[in-house]
Amino acid sequence: MRYPAFALAEHLDHGLGDPRDPGRAASFARCVELDSREEFPAEICAELDRLGLPRWYVPTEYGGELRSYEELLHAVRILARRDLTVAIGHGKTYLGAVSAWVGATPEQARRVGAEVLAGSVISLALTEREHGSDLLAGEVSAVPAGDGYRVDGEKWLINNASRGDLVCVLARTEPAGGTRGFSLLLVDKRRLAPGTFRCLPKERTHGVRGADISGIAFTGAEVPAEALLGPAGAGPEIVLKSVQLTRTMCAAMSLGLADQALRLVLDFATAHRLYDRPLVDLPHANRTLTEAYVDLLIGEATSVLTARGIHATPDELSVTSAIAKYLVPTMMDRAIPRLGQVLGARALLTEDHADGLFQKIERDHRIVGIFDGNTLVNLNTLVNQFPGLVRGYRRGVADPGLTDTVDLARPLPDFDRSRLALLSRTGCSVVQQFPVAAAELLDLVEAGVAPPALAVQVETLADLIDGLHERMAAYRPSPRQVPAEAFALAGQYALAFAAAGCLHLWLRNRHRLAGGATGPLWADARWLRACLHRLIGQLRPAGVAGSAPDDDGEDYDRLLPDLRAQHREGRLFSLLPSRLAEAGTPPPDPPSETAGQPDEQPSRTAGAVTQPSEVVR
Amino acid sequence: MSVDTASVPGQVADAGAEPDLETYLGNPHDPANPVSFPAVLAADERGELLAEGERALDGYGLNAEFVPRALGGRFDRADRLAQVLRAVFRRDTTLGVGYGVTTFIAATPVWTDGTAQQRRWMADLLLRHGKASAGYNELAHGTDFSRAELRARPAGDHYRVTGRKEMVGNLARADAVTLFARTDDRPGSRSHSHLLLDMAALPAEHRRHLRRYRTAGVRGVLLGGLEFTDCPVPSDAVVGEPGGAMETVLRAFQVTRGVLPGMAVGIVDTQLRTVLRFALDRRLYGLPVAELPHARTTLVDGFLDLLIGDCLATVVARALHLLPDQTSVYSAAVKYLVPKLLQEAAHRLSVVLGARSYLRDGPYGIFQKNLRDLLAATLTHASAAVCQATIIPQLPRLAQQGWRSSPPPPPALFRLGDPLPPLDFGALGLSARGVDSLTATLRGYLAEPGAQPAVARLCGLFTAELDRLAEACAELPPRDRTVIAGRRSFDLTDRYATVLAAAACLGVWRHQRDDPFLGDVPWLAAALSRLAGRLGLHPGTAPDGLERHLYTELLARHRDNRGFDLVNRRLAG
Amino acid sequence: MSGTIQDTSVDAIRSWLAGRIAFYLQRSVEEIDHDLPLVEIGLDSVYAMTLSGDVEERYDIEVEPTMAWDHPTVNALAGYLHGVLGSRG
Numbered sequence A: 001m002r003y004p005a006f007a008l009a010e011h012l013d014h015g016l017g018d019p020r021d022p023g024r025a026a027s028f029a030r031c032v033e034l035d036s037r038e039e040f041p042a043e044i045c046a047e048l049d050r051l052g053l054p055r056w057y058v059p060t061e062y063g064g065e066l067r068s069y070e071e072l073l074h075a076v077r078i079l080a081r082r083d084l085t086v087a088i089g090h091g092k093t094y095l096g097a098v099s100a101w102v103g104a105t106p107e108q109a110r111r112v113g114a115e116v117l118a119g120s121v122i123s124l125a126l127t128e129r130e131h132g133s134d135l136l137a138g139e140v141s142a143v144p145a146g147d148g149y150r151v152d153g154e155k156w157l158i159n160n161a162s163r164g165d166l167v168c169v170l171a172r173t174e175p176a177g178g179t180r181g182f183s184l185l186l187v188d189k190r191r192l193a194p195g196t197f198r199c200l201p202k203e204r205t206h207g208v209r210g211a212d213i214s215g216i217a218f219t220g221a222e223v224p225a226e227a228l229l230g231p232a233g234a235g236p237e238i239v240l241k242s243v244q245l246t247r248t249m250c251a252a253m254s255l256g257l258a259d260q261a262l263r264l265v266l267d268f269a270t271a272h273r274l275y276d277r278p279l280v281d282l283p284h285a286n287r288t289l290t291e292a293y294v295d296l297l298i299g300e301a302t303s304v305l306t307a308r309g310i311h312a313t314p315d316e317l318s319v320t321s322a323i324a325k326y327l328v329p330t331m332m333d334r335a336i337p338r339l340g341q342v343l344g345a346r347a348l349l350t351e352d353h354a355d356g357l358f359q360k361i362e363r364d365h366r367i368v369g370i371f372d373g374n375t376l377v378n379l380n381t382l383v384n385q386f387p388g389l390v391r392g393y394r395r396g397v398a399d400p401g402l403t404d405t406v407d408l409a410r411p412l413p414d415f416d417r418s419r420l421a422l423l424s425r426t427g428c429s430v431v432q433q434f435p436v437a438a439a440e441l442l443d444l445v446e447a448g449v450a451p452p453a454l455a456v457q458v459e460t461l462a463d464l465i466d467g468l469h470e471r472m473a474a475y476r477p478s479p480r481q482v483p484a485e486a487f488a489l490a491g492q493y494a495l496a497f498a499a500a501g502c503l504h505l506w507l508r509n510r511h512r513l514a515g516g517a518t519g520p521l522w523a524d525a526r527w528l529r530a531c532l533h534r535l536i537g538q539l540r541p542a543g544v545a546g547s548a549p550d551d552d553g554e555d556y557d558r559l560l561p562d563l564r565a566q567h568r569e570g571r572l573f574s575l576l577p578s579r580l581a582e583a584g585t586p587p588p589d590p591p592s593e594t595a596g597q598p599d600e601q602p603s604r605t606a607g608a609v610t611q612p613s614e615v616v617r
Numbered sequence B: 001m002s003v004d005t006a007s008v009p010g011q012v013a014d015a016g017a018e019p020d021l022e023t024y025l026g027n028p029h030d031p032a033n034p035v036s037f038p039a040v041l042a043a044d045e046r047g048e049l050l051a052e053g054e055r056a057l058d059g060y061g062l063n064a065e066f067v068p069r070a071l072g073g074r075f076d077r078a079d080r081l082a083q084v085l086r087a088v089f090r091r092d093t094t095l096g097v098g099y100g101v102t103t104f105i106a107a108t109p110v111w112t113d114g115t116a117q118q119r120r121w122m123a124d125l126l127l128r129h130g131k132a133s134a135g136y137n138e139l140a141h142g143t144d145f146s147r148a149e150l151r152a153r154p155a156g157d158h159y160r161v162t163g164r165k166e167m168v169g170n171l172a173r174a175d176a177v178t179l180f181a182r183t184d185d186r187p188g189s190r191s192h193s194h195l196l197l198d199m200a201a202l203p204a205e206h207r208r209h210l211r212r213y214r215t216a217g218v219r220g221v222l223l224g225g226l227e228f229t230d231c232p233v234p235s236d237a238v239v240g241e242p243g244g245a246m247e248t249v250l251r252a253f254q255v256t257r258g259v260l261p262g263m264a265v266g267i268v269d270t271q272l273r274t275v276l277r278f279a280l281d282r283r284l285y286g287l288p289v290a291e292l293p294h295a296r297t298t299l300v301d302g303f304l305d306l307l308i309g310d311c312l313a314t315v316v317a318r319a320l321h322l323l324p325d326q327t328s329v330y331s332a333a334v335k336y337l338v339p340k341l342l343q344e345a346a347h348r349l350s351v352v353l354g355a356r357s358y359l360r361d362g363p364y365g366i367f368q369k370n371l372r373d374l375l376a377a378t379l380t381h382a383s384a385a386v387c388q389a390t391i392i393p394q395l396p397r398l399a400q401q402g403w404r405s406s407p408p409p410p411p412a413l414f415r416l417g418d419p420l421p422p423l424d425f426g427a428l429g430l431s432a433r434g435v436d437s438l439t440a441t442l443r444g445y446l447a448e449p450g451a452q453p454a455v456a457r458l459c460g461l462f463t464a465e466l467d468r469l470a471e472a473c474a475e476l477p478p479r480d481r482t483v484i485a486g487r488r489s490f491d492l493t494d495r496y497a498t499v500l501a502a503a504a505c506l507g508v509w510r511h512q513r514d515d516p517f518l519g520d521v522p523w524l525a526a527a528l529s530r531l532a533g534r535l536g537l538h539p540g541t542a543p544d545g546l547e548r549h550l551y552t553e554l555l556a557r558h559r560d561n562r563g564f565d566l567v568n569r570r571l572a573g
Numbered sequence C: 001m002s003g004t005i006q007d008t009s010v011d012a013i014r015s016w017l018a019g020r021i022a023f024y025l026q027r028s029v030e031e032i033d034h035d036l037p038l039v040e041i042g043l044d045s046v047y048a049m050t051l052s053g054d055v056e057e058r059y060d061i062e063v064e065p066t067m068a069w070d071h072p073t074v075n076a077l078a079g080y081l082h083g084v085l086g087s088r089g
């Protein structure tokens, strides 16, 4: 029983080695040290180049090996688990290049692909000092000049703006601006005339202190016509479609960071004694741990469904990517400090306890909710789609791709960029098919296959989700003056998605996964019960909150053995079987069956590597 | 009074008049001010306590705030102490903790249980701007004090001390250390004593300073460690009865835990001001961010959280004087709930500040520092779990009687301007014995003939909640009343603390009739609704214009540069 | 319970105390060693204070919350309480 979508992640993790071994370039100790010196993790990024990671930033049709976003999701997760600075310092190139995958001509995209495979660093420059979320307010301009464009103005707060070889710039190409007034230019810094651009100093940040968060100022920088990605005026549209891909990957960062936070706290809670017993035996402390575990499982389910949806239901990605980018970072923004409460004073130490890693994770994680579309931008995206979501729910619309999305054993179709849309015409099938899944579950309960407690949960959820849609239907859209209550509804919708997603996942995969290393989680649906318990608690409207007197949360306690086993065995905290570098032995099945082994010389160009398909066997 | 003000040019405290700390700290945005935010941030980056800040606090004579009036200091009101320190926290939590709180924690056991001579000695030391350290923590045992290992063995006319203390503030530069030491090998709660160490008199060869502990928050606080090997300490160093330290701690920490949250209100006061500044300056979609409904709501909610937090903090601080037999519960509740409310508010504010909440430079750089510092202040001196665990064993008794039939508190509890009797440390009860006068305020209001219907309706939500709590607490299974209590008990303390906060807000409102803002209904209705929402109760829809009313007040205070707390006073700058 | 007349013999107090302690620790009464310090049985300092509340309720008297600190075993406590109750008359 394997989960092949972990193959790349395991390849990278084992390639970088046990992070607890201070002798490793990519050890926790070293990462914390680099952070405190505010130094870019260049050596670790070079190692990732050697491990071939850039190949997975480039879709196969443009010469790379990116065929599964589910696989990329877990790769980002595993890197963030080790060090977010590395994950964004290296992964930024994917963000810089993605506009080409989404909007460029095939020939252009192949050129960009070649750059990435050659190890070039590409960054993405949308933000300016005075303008963030409002893309259409940008002032950096590109006016036609000669055969190309002349670029003026300043992009600021840009990851890798200084280190990057190329910068993908959103520039105003019509003085009047507007939705067709901006274009994307892939500016090759190496070919700009000296004196026409200047990199701005690195900003000192709260977390990811080693990252190159800087900016670039252009003064009459001339770029050739071929720098234009996609048609002129298509900038905002390409950006809004690209972020649907990248926002999904942001959720993976949260998963990785929270995973390591939980790991650290479990280490401590197992070793530390209080009142004559291990801290982990104090029920209040271990409940905090199992709650964080459940949050991770919910976050994983949400992210995996969204990533699979990139292939199977890309038309709905405007909804699902906003959900993933909002929900997972927000959940972990809460879970990580709560874990810190268990660590107590040690949560603050920068040198003394477990390499001082926890405080770094806590600082690093805060960026995930801010960049690449902040919390409110994502919620606003959902609010804007309320009418379509309500319609889809009432009609029970199901995109045919839903089956592929939720069944982890089914091969995924290749990603088709032409199916990305700024608004989802089919709403959100995962939520819309909740009633169908609920009915199936009730049958299973009836048949004695699923525990009766689940029936109660699913019926409760059905009421909550119905009620939620009624409130969404009652909302009168107002384009900018969106009231706080509408944001709250959008947040609830994200929770409903997670709940529905968990149910679909369990129904479609319980047979196959009940036999594997995470089998106990699946066999009696214990993970599902705990996840639904937690989501119901957060979905309940005011008035019925607070646990029922006879509810002691046994759903969480039942997960403690699974949590502790995954911790002990060096696995990700996950519904799916994995092996971290800590587990020692190399992954059973490296992703490159035909090309370079992990420690061989890297092939800098596209290897003809075929990925094992993402089928759960 | 031996307060030395000469070192601050141009700032000499009027003889007789209370010196004003704000003027010592100066305008936080004036780059020429040595205690400005930029200077504070620079010191934080260096991991240092801002030297000019310490000088300003010396000049003001901050230590005198910790010394009881009877001993020549200015400590006569716990609520005032919190307010004075709040000004420091508003500027720099690191100074607040590293200059202020640490010393206060060290001195309190001496006021509680020390001999006249020991009290005099500590008072003189503090009034000379001396530093005292509170030597409790051993990393292996943390808050589980009864298992602390550092050992003091009697040997003739002195003790021999062996063992170590870790992560203790100012240890390396302390003139005095209040040391929590095991004086009996037997397990239990009569085996520890406080020793008051005069560091200058201790033989150097018997003690060794450990490396400094570096932290991500309050980075400038000097957290050190000390290892003693067979170090002689005179017998008269014992504070109180030998074996009595656990009991002293349970009294003294009611005071320190009771006032710390009121200080921490200052951190989020600055956070709110910083984000309000941003929201007024930053434009998005053609409007200032403050005009976006979500941002507006977040700002107003932050304001309410400060008022709520200050109500509970102030009332509990006053209870230390007026209801000392009940504060074993209240001080734990306030140390649990207020930092939590503040932390949640700060998180929501960070979402509005967006990318600026992640930058260490620029006009909003103080925000990220305060985020880190708030976390540290929350974990300092009893974590949430420890405070909740203090309340849990008392719940069943409160449920049996206290929540139904406790005597109402004296009105002075809520009359913020009223003088208070001196704080009698010895009168602080180790258990409230099931009495809870603060929540009796809620029932009292309902019974009043002239009660305002809108307020009464909200109060009714909380009395009903108390009834439910009483039922749940009375039924707590045995293990849920002990150290291995499950989540259920911890949740009950959260709900109970929320009801206490509601009672504090109600009381403050009722007794500030002359205050045009605090005496008026809207803020109270909003605060009670917010607390009810926290409990998952239906507060009903807010009346039209309520948010605007509160936002107008918030903005007015901002324009006049006044604080967002109950005190509502002018700030420097 | 409070107010009703309780048997105040050492034996009665002892077995009532052992019952309370067994209740908190969720053990059987037989497992409670009457001569072992309460901390070692598992009743930590703050929680030992709970016993004083129980005593006040049952016997309608006021005792120090730290009573169990100074009389840290079942036997010691029973002896102490017997003395207090006896002197009350």
Ligand SMILES: Cc1cc2nc3c(=O)[nH]c(=O)nc-3n(C[C@H](O)[C@H](O)[C@H](O)COP(=O)(O)OP(=O)(O)OC[C@H]3O[C@@H](n4cnc5c(N)ncnc54)[C@H](O)[C@@H]3O)c2cc1C
Pocket: A274, A279, A282, A283, A284, A285, A340, A341, A342, A343, A344, A345, A346, A348, B097, B102, B133, B134, B135, B136, B137, B139, B140, B141, B142, B143, B144, B166, B167, B168, B169, B170, B215, B218, B221, B223, B376, B377, B379, B380, B381, B382, B383, B384, B385, B386, B389, B483, B484
């Ligand atoms: C900035 C700063 C300054 C400090 N200054 C001083 C100082 O001047 N002097 C000094 O002596 N110490 C000082 N300390 C140390 C501080 O007092 C310790 O943090 C405190 O003793 C708690 O210890 P701990 O965090 O190591 O956790 P422990 O007490 O060991 O607890 C570990 C964890 O168990 C949890 N826990 C406790 N009880 C329960 C329960 N019943 N159920 C479930 N979980 C529970 C706690 O919340 C905590 O998360 C300072 C700390 C900081 C951060």
Ligand SMILES: Cc1cc2nc3c(=O)[nH]c(=O)nc-3n(C[C@H](O)[C@H](O)[C@H](O)COP(=O)(O)OP(=O)(O)OC[C@H]3O[C@@H](n4cnc5c(N)ncnc54)[C@H](O)[C@@H]3O)c2cc1C
Pocket: A123, A124, A125, A126, A127, A130, A131, A132, A133, A134, A157, A158, A159, A160, A205, A208, A213, A367, A370, A371, A372, A373, A374, A376, A377, A380, A482, B282, B283, B284, B289, B292, B294, B295, B351, B352, B353, B354, B355, B356, B358
């Ligand atoms: C470490 C770091 C790395 C970054 N890397 C990059 C990069 O590589 N490339 C790049 O282009 N940018 C990058 N950014 C910039 C970042 O993406 C933007 O700053 C962010 O997306 C939003 O902008 P803002 O926070 O400046 O806020 P603004 O957009 O100015 O918004 C201000 C506030 O208004 C509120 N708001 C926003 N939209 C709404 C709404 N619809 N409804 C209600 N309220 C709203 C929010 O509270 C927000 O915080 C980076 C930032 C950081 C800190």
